Amino acid sequence: MDFLDIVSSILLLAGVFFGFSGAVGLFRFPDFFTRIHAASVTDSIAAILIIGALLLQTSFDLNTAKLVFILLFLMVTSPTASHALAKSARHGGLLTLAETRPQDKQGSAK
Amino acid sequence: MSFILDYYNYWVVVFLMMAGFYIVISANNLVKKIVGLNIFQTSVFMLYISMGKVSGGTAPIVVEGVTQYSNPLPHVLILTAIVVGVATTAVGLALIVRIKRAYGTVEENEFDNKDDVI
């Protein structure tokens, strides 16, 4: 096995791990803001790692350039999308877990 | 086993088709009916593309040293059908917007006796 192949499979596995953890977080986290935090892990680090792994599998030709463009595009757009989502939720009046918790305690009179 | 492998694609397509059909005839909201219609449409596309697939073939773009290609004809038919599909979907949604303006609702069971008002 080539050195590049080993590095590429390590990157791929790491990318799969982060993608999976993002998916688990999306289901397990309690409110919108923590969930979007988990989802943006999939968007950013997992995508970067997987495309990085694919970059090492190319023979450094036109496909490499295309993958680099996809990587740059993702690095610009996915944080923006997460930001826009979070900001819209904030404008729409959604509160974080920390802000809602004291009211819960008063409501349930613990 | 080979029997299942030969046909599973068509069966899933039929399932999706029936899911879309069910939404069209049972949904109360007109927008949801349009979504169901689109699901039905996409499953028909999938049926065509499944028929065009050749095992061991590649995409119908000429590459040196490849002799087995999938059938390009269904691809052409479906490519144009997708664009026409979105155009007709847009007409359907425009009709829904007009219905909302005229009747004040897009729920099917609330249309009763509204014709007298207009």
Added chain:
Amino acid sequence: MAEFIDLVLLAMLALTALRIIFLKDLFAVVMLFGIYSFLSALIFLNLDAVDVAFTEASVGAGISTVLMLVTLAITGRKEKQSTHSSLLPLFVVLVTGAALIYGTLDMPPFGHPDNPVHQHVAPRYIEESPKEVGLPNMVTSVLASYRGFDTLGETVVVFSAVIGVLSLLGVRRKKKKDLESGLESHRVLHVVAKIIIPLVILFALYVQFHGDFGPGGGFQAGVIAAAAFILYALILGLPKAFAVVGPRFLQWMAAAGVLLYASVGLYSMYMGGHFLDYNQLATDPVAGQHYGIIIIELGVGVTVFAVMLNIFYAFGSQAERSNVQ
């Protein structure tokens, strides 16, 4: 391996469709429909239909989702409980489904090279089109040259769809200055959109003119270019988008694309051939095919771009109107 990926994707599609049936929140239904479109694009890719996958991803997941969301902004996002029993529809669906499953048993096995579909016409396209038309992408050759008449018809259908939408909704120019339009407070979106939009338009041009050699062509390019302008209109508001490309100009553009397509056909008749016979366009038949395909793909791209953007304008101005009321 390909069958395994196919099975996983089909299972996800089936789950998405089931979820859509039972959800009452239409916003989630439309989002799931976007996921459904993306999944089916992946299946098309897995079944070697790269051009179709490209179109489905840009049209089905992009434009239809946006149009449905705008419609929801007008009609409201909750489906009310139906008063009818759902047993009769279920019965009808089960009977139809059983009949269709019975019908599939007579179909030739999936993916077999000796299937009847692959015996007629297709071998000629696969073997002769690289020589007769001289393009590596057979889908483009068949779409634009062998079945050029058909594609002209499809372009006219798309054009008549915009006539239908405009006569139903119409596009109103906004006069009121106080109307809150676009996402004024989203500074980051503004900056990123200004970086992204020129690149998206550049990509659309690449897809338009590289469609002869790789996946792509007029349909996809028109939709991608329209998506760039729709992004602009969503972020900066419809009035500013109207200042860039007005609805009146788009109506002219949509007609011009169809006319460009048809005029290639008439010109080839004038040169002594049949309608849309590109061999007459130049002394060398293959060069003539190239000219013809580039021009008619341009016509398709212009029409699809203008139609998609104008449909969005029509829906967008309706949504703004219902916000004002």
